[in-house]
Amino acid sequence: MSDSLTFRLLRYIKASAESLNFTRAAEQVFVAQSSLSHQIGKFEDNIDVTIFDRLQNGLKLTPAGRIVATYAENTLREWEQTLVMARAVQRNEVPPLRVGFSSFVNAKLLEKFHEGYDRMFSGCTIQLLSGDPLLCLQRLDGRTLDCAILPLPIDEKLYCVQQIAQSPLVVCMRSDDVLADLALVDIHEVAQRITIFPDPELHPSAHACLLEMFGELGISMHLSCSARTPSEIQWMVKERFGLALIDQLSPLDSGLITRAIVGLNWTADTAFVYVSPTDHVALPFVERFLRETWMESRRRRLPSKVRVPEQMELLV
Structure with a gap:
């Protein structure tokens, strides 16, 4: 122009x-x-x-x-x-950015977000507040949070939602499991053993998506154990309560391994969420950069027959 x-x-x-x-x-x-x-x-x-x-x-x-x-x-x-x-x-008048997050969000995302925000606005602080997705959304509605980093899905009619990360869902099992020698697992063969899930009350819409994903394959979910944190899920797997689906990028406790699911593109998706850009002076800049970075990360993806974990490099 x-x-x-x-x-x-x-x-x-x-x-x-x-x-x-x-x-x-x-x-x-x-x-x-x-x-x-x-x-x-x-x-x-x-x-x-x-x-x-x-x-x-x-x-x-x-x-x-x-x-x-x-x-x-x-x-x-x-x-x-x-x-x-x-x-x-x-004028040193930027208030702390109050960021909510779910325990099911990869900690590396939070670290990158913090580092990037500090580079963008040196000296401006972030306050992190942990909570399940529903609690974080309630805090956004009550304006006790400015924004949040949460698992999708989130209702885009009620909130401004910008996806920032995506990685495959994999099956978490003990390293001495009979399936450990397999490189890939068939969901139809292991579905009855996948019995450990995040508590449905933590994020009802995410649980509904899981039900739908299983249903599309003609498989029933067998929820017998529910957990409120990723560490609880891994503890239950170690204690032989069943297998679990987790984010491939999640740090694993000793004695546990993960295996990819053959033929499926089930993913753990994460988003930056807020109510209004006027809630904090920095929100328009953060959202714009995250949107542009996410779009660029999508363009850079190389076609591959093997699903490659994709995690956005925040604010770099």
Whole structure:
């Protein structure tokens, strides 16, 4: 896009797109109507794009103009957010970012998030608050948390949700299990032995997804033991209460191993969740970077017949 696109022109375009009238737009940005319309017209000539159709009773955005007007609106909003954050950092007025997290979120994600936030906003602090997903969502609703890192799914009608990580679900077993010599396991052959699951009350929607995944294969879930933390799940496996499905990237206790499931793409998905970007001055920057990084990580994936764990490198 032409270097002549300045913040001044962006404001002119935004005001004109909102009012669909050069006169009213000029009043909004405190400039003469002739100057505003001339500069927009000159800019249209420079980029060879007609932004507005001039009508007898006002303006009409062209299809190409809608793209430019959207860019103007987004850029100006991001610039205002940047100014607010920069001033807050300079004045040492950035409040601690209160981040909730579930025990089922990989600790490496939290470490990367903390390190990245400190690089972005040096000297600004993070407060971590552990809790099951439902509790974290309640705290978000009550504004005692600014954001959270939680397992998916999360209702995107109620919250802003940006996926940040994904890795395969694998079967966790004792290293002396009869299946330990296999490189891959068949879900139909081991399903009856998979009896240890996270407590359904911790994250009902995630449990419903598991039920659906099993159901699509014509398999019934055999939940006989439930746990509130990953460490409880691994303890139950070690004590021979059954097998469990866990995130492939989870650290394993001694005496335990994992095996991939042949032919399935079941994954543990993690997201950055918040209610409103106005809840904390840093949220727009964090969400934007996580979104861009996630999209880039998806583009970089190499096709492979073997499912490769994918974990986003946060804020690097």
